[in-house]
Amino acid sequence: MKNLDLSQDFFDEVACWNSFIKGDRIALEKIYRAYINDLFRFGCSLLHEPDQVKDYIQEVFIDLWKYHSNLQKTDNVKNYLFKCLSNKIYKGVKDETKRKGIVQEHVSELEYVFDSPENELINLNRDENLRKKLHAAVVELPLRQKEVINHLFFDQLSYEQTSKLMEINLKSVYTLAWKALSSLKKTL
Template sequence: MATEKDKLLLLWKNFRDGNKEAFAAIYNLHVDLLYRYGTKLCNDENLVKDAIQDVFIDLYLKSSNSIPANLKYYLLLAIKRNILKKIKRERDINNEICESLFEPEYSIETIIIEKENRDEINGRLAKILKQLSHGQKEALYLRYNETLHYDEIAQIMNITVESARKQVYRALKTIREGFRGEGLILMVLIISNIYKTNKKIIF
């Protein structure tokens, strides 16, 4: 059975051979994750959409090159750089637009929907998540939603690998401490499903 990487390699080969539909397929496979990530970095949706367009135009123009080893990582890094560049140029770093850098909504209702204490747990989780720094939230997102390796997270966030590990560790520690005594099974569910891509995320 062909892996995701094999499928991307085939699409990229077909695109380099002149198949425009192959590039459209690459776009469709990644546009949603770039939009999700971009709108967590900045709440100006039009700016994010422009950045996505720029990233894919750049990718299109580089069709003669070989496909990046990890295309998802490459695109996430590219979208972050493009968004920050646009903010600096067009908004002169207007903090009203990007002050809430990485303030994602953590929707875990489906994990505990049948629990009688759902409201209490959700309320506690919301308070706990507010304790996390922007860096911890971003590192947690990249690690558990986009399943990136720590070296990739470090490059995207422009920090060391050790710092990336610490950001994730401290975030998880805060969540665990907040739910101490709730039982191991519930803890595993909460931590492992906060950022699953098949869960609804409210922007």
């Protein structure tokens, strides 16, 4: 069996995943530790409530352990986890919207959304007014458009990878991206 120690330079996510679905709790912990920061940043790009994102991430891992014996092998654990978290957030937002109405988002929370990829966009124009408008415009995008923008520009995934990750057809990815960019251009 391969050594699954995360302290080494190389982390074999596939071997760790395969060990986990066979019931290895330590493998699940290693997967958690390897991807928790990426999952948190991704979750915050969809939902601007960090504490709630943390709860959703915990729920994802609880569900993974609960159903580990029914899970399939995967060659991209990170994308699988992103998909699980995305689905969990969308379901949670939908349920919350039914109970409380439309979720209010705050521009001040946008700082949690973007890590260094945001800085790349912001560096194109350092004008503070433009930056504020960009923040406000991204916050106003529908969740699916935010997710497409996040995958394409911040995670630097291809349209095809985004399509697969979001489980939508390629044409829908192009449409969502076009609508999001058009909306951002109008605002800016």
